[in-house]
Amino acid sequence: MSSIADNIESVTRRIQKATLAAGRPVESVHLLAVSKTRPAADLREAFAAGQRAFGESYLQEALDKIAALADLDGLEWHFIGPIQSNKTRQIAASFDWVHGVDRLKIARRLSEQREPQLPPLNICLQVNIDNEASKSGCRLEELPELVAGVGQLANLRLRGLMAIPDPQQDDQGLRSSFHRLADALAELRHRFPDAGPLDTLSMGMSDDLELAIAEGATWVRVGTALFGARN
Template sequence: MNNIAEQLGLAYHNLNEKCSALAIVANKPLLLAVSKTKPSSAIASAYLAGQRHFGENYPQELAEKAAALQQYRDIVWHFIGPLQSNKTKLVAEHAHWVHSIDRLKIAQRLAAQRPETMPALKVLLQINISNEASKAGIAATEMLALADEISQLGTLELKGLMAIPAPGQSETAFAAMQTLSIKLQKKYPNATELSMGMSDDWPQALRYGATMIRLGTAIFGARDYDKE
């Protein structure tokens, strides 16, 4: 527990230092602790150290952890991985945010399966900003069309954009994402979130308006990929 608490404290220290250097005073970016493949006990340690927002990549793992940690009622679960249509129900029932909307079918299923007792599911459109064939996400040119469709789904709330740039292309990609975010906000003023930046490039992301950064190994250590 102490190691996770120390690493979490260091991550926040580094974030605050960078925000100060960039004169980001109000609306500091949200630090999302990416807990995929990590046990519920590790999440509990981070929670007890003050962390509330956690990111998961796999629907079944999200559901299991949400159940195991249900006593921590103020945990906010972010689903950040690719989502198949046969797994949307698990995410609709347990997530507060979904960062990886890349087609209308997934959005429609999430909307239909969202329990009536839960608030609207906050969603981000994933942009394939580096145009990688192996990456999920929509083309930038499809952004407004998908946003228009999602805006009609009453149990979803469009909140912004997410991207994972190709290695070595972070700065160019982040600049392009900032431009897209501004364009989206002109039509949807509440879609202000920009989820981008991970352990190796989050300082660059802050310079281009990131409102959420996603850190995993910096907080929890190396992942156990045998669990993936």
């Protein structure tokens, strides 16, 4: 069985190959290790192999791991799950990034509850790129209003967009979904030059990261290819 270190090396090679094939600098794409449901020991092993950014979806589980790994310097914690209003205070206090903001109400709470001594919280707006009834995220046409509102929140740093396309599509369909998200980010960057860096596309996972990178992904969220299938 491959070790987590071997898997990180393998996925990193995939990312580098896809990034170079897209004519982009290797350092323009970052690996987010999706560590939800994984024990702290697995994250510690990944850290020893050089991984620093970890994505969590279940708040209490994440807080337990953050405490258990507090001795490791340089960890970067990303909240990637749906956000309930009663969870925003702890998310604002404990995470460096949030990838799933889809309502202004949630953004306001995160900004208000971010401790003033902390740097602004990096956020991505989640888009329901294929308009799936079962998925969270705003629609593309709702983005301008949301960006305008978030741009007024002092303790947030709007970095870009996040989406999970419909996995039932073929490669052409997936690539089209990624392309629409990239186009939306480019349009927002032009329309809202002062809203934030707008430099981030969080898209692509274990099975489709090459397609996402070809369309401009800057964060790929990989769990299974690093840690194996979840129980």
